Amino acid sequence: MDAFEYESVVLRAVTGPTIRPGGLTLTDRAVGFCSFPSGARLLDVGCGAGATVEHLRSRYGFAAGGVDISRRLIAEALVRNPALPLAEGRAEALPVEGESLDGIFCECVLSIVEEPHGALAEFRRALRSGGFLVLSDMYDREASARGELEKRLSESGFSILLREDHTPLLRELAARLVLTHGSLEGVWCNAGGCVAGARSGYYLLIARKD
Numbered sequence: 001m002d003a004f005e006y007e008s009v010v011l012r013a014v015t016g017p018t019i020r021p022g023g024l025t026l027t028d029r030a031v032g033f034c035s036f037p038s039g040a041r042l043l044d045v046g047c048g049a050g051a052t053v054e055h056l057r058s059r060y061g062f063a064a065g066g067v068d069i070s071r072r073l074i075a076e077a078l079v080r081n082p083a084l085p086l087a088e089g090r091a092e093a094l095p096v097e098g099e100s101l102d103g104i105f106c107e108c109v110l111s112i113v114e115e116p117h118g119a120l121a122e123f124r125r126a127l128r129s130g131g132f133l134v135l136s137d138m139y140d141r142e143a144s145a146r147g148e149l150e151k152r153l154s155e156s157g158f159s160i161l162l163r164e165d166h167t168p169l170l171r172e173l174a175a176r177l178v179l180t181h182g183s184l185e186g187v188w189c190n191a192g193g194c195v196a197g198a199r200s201g202y203y204l205l206i207a208r209k210d
């Protein structure tokens with residue numbers, strides 16, 4: 001599944017404005033874990049239809065913005081809330097100054113980014129020292145992809161503070177997609193595997209820039 005298939009009407013009818021397993025559950029879990037300063041400067045990379053940005057601003061009062069490669073999803077978010085600071089952009093070339101962010105959220109995005117290593121380098125560039133990186137995504141529970149990511153993060157100057165498995169949220173989304181669509185055929189597969197695959201899992205990982 002490429003980036004633009006996340007605009008799919010079938011998928012969006014089930015996920016709504018959060019295009020990922022668990023809706024805002026893991027976003028709130030991450031905010032509860034990270035000690036963000038009041039009014040923290042946060043960026044949601046691959047923000048899709050802007051639900052997390054809206055939530056981080058309205059519920060927590062953070063100075064949150066978002067970037068996404070999809071012009072259509074950004075436009076949809078701005079129709080819903082024209083005040084949101086969203087921009088078209090790529091994870092591999094963030095439109096922000098170096099060391100300018102207290103936190104980056106990247107929810108269900110990294111496994112489909114074309115150059116994930118370039119994206120991680122960008123996250124490191126954009127975060128201030130001590131800034132938090134919040135990643136949630138699908139992974140293959142029988143492969144070492146998650147281990148490789150953690151190794152890459154450590155090599156890139158991040159300390160991993162939290163790693164949790166949230167595969168039940170993926171199963172719940174798969175069940176809702178089947179109930180609505182009849183099957184999962186062509187609805188959601190990516191580098192981490194099919195949303196319903198027995199090997200597919202979902203993780204939350206929080207790291208801090210050293």
Ligand SMILES: C[S@@+](CC[C@H](N)C(=O)[O-])C[C@H]1O[C@@H](n2cnc3c(N)ncnc32)[C@H](O)[C@@H]1O
Pocket residue numbers: 003004006017018019020045046047048049051067068069070073089090091092106107108109112113114
């Ligand atoms: C599964 S959706 C998740 C969207 C949003 N994070 C959410 O959870 O609702 C994946 C998103 O990643 C975006 N995307 C894919 N590749 C990207 C890239 N290289 N840079 C920025 N966004 C990207 C897609 O356009 C899509 O909005």
